[in-house]
Amino acid sequence: MPTSLSDPAPVIAQVPAGSATHCPYCALQCGMYVTDGQITPREDIPANAGGLCQKGWTAAELLSSPERLTTPLLHGRPAGWDEALGFVADRIGAVRAEHGPDGVAVFGGGGLTNEKAYQLGKFARVALRTSQIDYNGRFCMSSAAAAANRAFGMDRGLPFPITDIDRADAVLLAGVNVAETMPPFVRHLSEMRAGGGRLIVVDPRLTQTARRADLHLQVTPGTDLALALGLLHIAVADGHADLGYLESRTTGFEAVRTSVSAWWPERVERVTGVPVALMREAVRILGEASRAMVLTGRGAEQHAKGTDTVTAFVNLALALGLPGREGSGYGCVTGQGNGQGGREHGQKADQLPGYRKIDDPAAREHVAAVWGVDPADLPGPGRSAYELLDSLGTPGGPKALLLFGSNPLVSAPRAGHVAERLAGLDLLVVSDFVLSETAAMADVVLPTTQWAEEAGTMTNLEGRVLLRRRAAEPPEGVRTDLEILRGLADRMGCGERFPTDPRTVFDELRAASAGGVADYSGITYERIAAETGVFWPCPATGAGEEPHPGTPRPFLDRFPTPDGRARMIAVEHRPPAEDVDEEFPVYLTSGRVLAHYQSGAQTRRIRPLTQAAPELFVELHPELAERLGVAPGDMVRVRGRRGAAEGVARVNDAIRPDTVFMPFHWEGVNRLTNPALDPVSRMPEFKVCAVAVERLAGEEGVA
Ligand SMILES: Nc1nc2c(c(=O)[nH]1)N[C@H]1C(S)=C(S)[C@@H](COP(=O)(O)OP(=O)(O)OC[C@H]3O[C@@H](n4cnc5c(=O)[nH]c(N)nc54)[C@H](O)[C@@H]3O)O[C@H]1N2
Ligand SMILES: Nc1nc2c(c(=O)[nH]1)N[C@H]1C(S)=C(S)[C@@H](COP(=O)(O)OP(=O)(O)OC[C@H]3O[C@@H](n4cnc5c(=O)[nH]c(N)nc54)[C@H](O)[C@@H]3O)O[C@H]1N2
Numbered sequence: 001m002p003t004s005l006s007d008p009a010p011v012i013a014q015v016p017a018g019s020a021t022h023c024p025y026c027a028l029q030c031g032m033y034v035t036d037g038q039i040t041p042r043e044d045i046p047a048n049a050g051g052l053c054q055k056g057w058t059a060a061e062l063l064s065s066p067e068r069l070t071t072p073l074l075h076g077r078p079a080g081w082d083e084a085l086g087f088v089a090d091r092i093g094a095v096r097a098e099h100g101p102d103g104v105a106v107f108g109g110g111g112l113t114n115e116k117a118y119q120l121g122k123f124a125r126v127a128l129r130t131s132q133i134d135y136n137g138r139f140c141m142s143s144a145a146a147a148a149n150r151a152f153g154m155d156r157g158l159p160f161p162i163t164d165i166d167r168a169d170a171v172l173l174a175g176v177n178v179a180e181t182m183p184p185f186v187r188h189l190s191e192m193r194a195g196g197g198r199l200i201v202v203d204p205r206l207t208q209t210a211r212r213a214d215l216h217l218q219v220t221p222g223t224d225l226a227l228a229l230g231l232l233h234i235a236v237a238d239g240h241a242d243l244g245y246l247e248s249r250t251t252g253f254e255a256v257r258t259s260v261s262a263w264w265p266e267r268v269e270r271v272t273g274v275p276v277a278l279m280r281e282a283v284r285i286l287g288e289a290s291r292a293m294v295l296t297g298r299g300a301e302q303h304a305k306g307t308d309t310v311t312a313f314v315n316l317a318l319a320l321g322l323p324g325r326e327g328s329g330y331g332c333v334t335g336q337g338n339g340q341g342g343r344e345h346g347q348k349a350d351q352l353p354g355y356r357k358i359d360d361p362a363a364r365e366h367v368a369a370v371w372g373v374d375p376a377d378l379p380g381p382g383r384s385a386y387e388l389l390d391s392l393g394t395p396g397g398p399k400a401l402l403l404f405g406s407n408p409l410v411s412a413p414r415a416g417h418v419a420e421r422l423a424g425l426d427l428l429v430v431s432d433f434v435l436s437e438t439a440a441m442a443d444v445v446l447p448t449t450q451w452a453e454e455a456g457t458m459t460n461l462e463g464r465v466l467l468r469r470r471a472a473e474p475p476e477g478v479r480t481d482l483e484i485l486r487g488l489a490d491r492m493g494c495g496e497r498f499p500t501d502p503r504t505v506f507d508e509l510r511a512a513s514a515g516g517v518a519d520y521s522g523i524t525y526e527r528i529a530a531e532t533g534v535f536w537p538c539p540a541t542g543a544g545e546e547p548h549p550g551t552p553r554p555f556l557d558r559f560p561t562p563d564g565r566a567r568m569i570a571v572e573h574r575p576p577a578e579d580v581d582e583e584f585p586v587y588l589t590s591g592r593v594l595a596h597y598q599s600g601a602q603t604r605r606i607r608p609l610t611q612a613a614p615e616l617f618v619e620l621h622p623e624l625a626e627r628l629g630v631a632p633g634d635m636v637r638v639r640g641r642r643g644a645a646e647g648v649a650r651v652n653d654a655i656r657p658d659t660v661f662m663p664f665h666w667e668g669v670n671r672l673t674n675p676a677l678d679p680v681s682r683m684p685e686f687k688v689c690a691v692a693v694e695r696l697a698g699e700e701g702v703a
């Protein structure tokens with residue numbers, strides 16, 4: 001009898017057995033086959049249609065890497081599973097006895113499959129009964145999510161298939177560098193441009209993406225909100241507002257129109273550094289297009305005003321009549337592999353599965369019934385990611401932390417402080433397949449399986465639910481995250497509530513999500529395999545009824561708000577939380593390079609990738625370099641109010657002279673970044689802080 005995916009059910013066996021899966025990294029979730037450790041791209045997945053980036057091509061190297069963890073570590077020494085899990089359960093028991101259930105915290109990740117993210121949220125609420133759970137998506141998607149929920153009543157990254165981009169007449173990308181962050185995405189933009197479409201890129205740097213654009217708006221870091229207000233001002237003044245659409249599909253336009261009236265173009269140029277003529281041209285291109293898209297990424301979102309910035313771009317899209325029109329719309333370019341699904345099924349501090357709110361009595365009742373517990377026993381909302389990390393080991397804060405799928409020592413803002421907080425814990429437990437910087441600090445490290453060694457579903461940037469199959473044998477000694485959670489639950493007396501078979505967990509997730517905003521109840525592993533993915537919402541239908549087809553474009557007829565209309569909300573620009581001054585005269589911004597992924601825990605262990613991008617660098621403009629006496633290749637120190645980091649100088653005129661850029665794939669930049677939080681989304685201000693840059697004496701480079 002087939003019982004699990006390692007022993008697949010008949011429909012799945014029609015697909016080349018066990019080898020069709022998806023990339024371990026970003027939200028494009030490129031389809032690939034993994035056969036005997038060799039990777040080949042899949043043609044049938046529209047996002048990549050046969051393409052992969054360098055990270056995807058080399059992803060299998062980590063499966064057999066000597067740096068792979070294959071045995072639990074207890075205070076740094078190898079231990080058996082029984083000893084390690086027994087130790088963790090005992091310590092959790094002791095912390096709970098002394099500090100109550102909120103003494104134990106959980107931190108998850110947007111790279112976890114839907115099944116793991118769901119199980120982690122359930123484990124926190126049912127086994128630990130703690131309110132203290134959040135995840136790294138708070139550093140990634142939360143501002144765009146908050147703005148989309150506010151405007152549309154639903155947060156689905158792209159509310160349309162990615163192939164809609166191919167046929168657009170105009171696309172505006174605000175703070176997105178897909179040429180490095182999702183290379184196969186560029187094909188969709190190229191297709192669009194080949195058909196006569198125009199590309200507008202807003203970025204303080206002339207990135208590889210901006211080089212492909214018709215217009216590059218080289219904005220000052222932290223001023224996108226002013227820019228979006230200015231673009232809307234021009235759109236209204238020049239008669240591009242779609243009044244019929246605004247009347248029938250939105251509310252709030254009048255207040256928004258009034259609020260942008262003071263953002264005349266010359267004022268916006270002074271704040272943003274973007275010339276008036278370029279703004280007018282951008283609006284003309286968008287306004288005259290019959291199919292246009294406004295897309296935001298982390299460059300516009302990772303700010304203490306990210307939610308309002310995205311709201312301003314959404315307002316622009318709404319004024320032009322784009323969202324809910326086929327071939328047009330607003331979208332956020334989601335980041336992590338399961339950045340979308342990871343934010344729907346309950347690893348967020350304020351959330352229950354199906355994108356339900358944890359403080360909604362009806363949601364609590366529904367999910368408690370699926371979990372077989374009393375709704376009154378479910379904890380309430382907890383702290384957001386940075387606030388959680390900041391509270392660790394403090395009076396009133398958690399004393400133990402279980403971490404699955406994140407490396408906050410490298411990736412959290414004000415990382416020096418986060419390191420102190422982690423060091424102050426009574427118990428730090430990390431599940432990982434490599435010894436990340438954070439795992440190296442842990443009391444207990446639990447070695448887990450990697451993407452190709454386990455099954456599960458991932459929801460890509462389009463809201464398309466995909467199936468990862470088990471395509472390789474895991475090394476002896478490792479366990480899946482689901483097995484790890486089960487092992488702990490067993491020792492806490494509730495093991496039977498935590499099955500380890502991904503399909504069983506998915507079936508429970510479907511029931512828990514039924515009736516929620518992100519309804520997966522009509523999606524099955526078989527359907528995903530047969531249809532190359534299913535778009536949520538996809539509610540289950542009754543016996544004998546046609547299955548629900550899934551929802552590629554959820555806003556065509558109405559928005560999922562109480563009155564069916566999109567809500568336009570007036571927002572105001574304000575400066576960054578930390579602006580430049582005499583002591584710290586340069587803006588620091590941060591982001592990604594093609595060869596590395598996130599904190600680098602995975603990609604810094606893959607040789608072709610470290611050869612392509614070997615070290616931390618600081619990108620600066622020739623004018624700034626000259627003023628500082630810095631030559632290409634010199635070591636420079638970047639200093640700010642919270643710490644300092646050193647890197648190799650890269651001098652080029654692709655960046656603004658008032659700004660330096662550093663990638664965050666190595667420890668460093670986050671010692672400098674500002675944990676000022678967005679008041680709505682609790683997203684930290686990764687993309688702008690004030691620094692001083694100096695050449696390190698005696699470290700002369702070669703020009
Ligand atoms: N190679 C690679 N690809 C990845 C990842 C990775 O780590 N490496 N991570 C994945 C994840 S989780 C995510 S979230 C996505 C992120 O994907 P992107 O959002 O494309 O990535 P970033 O490089 O963080 O930021 C994009 C751009 O924002 C610009 N920027 C900086 N400050 C500002 C500003 O104030 N305004 C504007 N308009 N732009 C600004 C930067 O110069 C940068 O070019 O990538 C995914 N793909
Ligand atoms: N300065 C600056 N900082 C940033 C950003 C920025 O633009 N600038 N971007 C932010 C963004 S958008 C993000 S998404 C975060 C990401 O930053 P992190 O949260 O640190 O993400 P990763 O580096 O992907 O960490 C994932 C860790 O979990 C492990 N892992 C991967 N898959 C699994 C799994 O299935 N199970 C388990 N148990 N472990 C797994 C990996 O080996 C790795 O050690 O960084 C944020 N930090």
Ligand code: SF4
Nearest residue numbers: 023025026030053056
């Ligand atoms: S673009 Fe993203 S999903 Fe595709 S191969 Fe590269 S890292 Fe993997």
Ligand SMILES: [Mo]
Nearest residue numbers: 139140335336
């Ligand atoms: Mo992200």
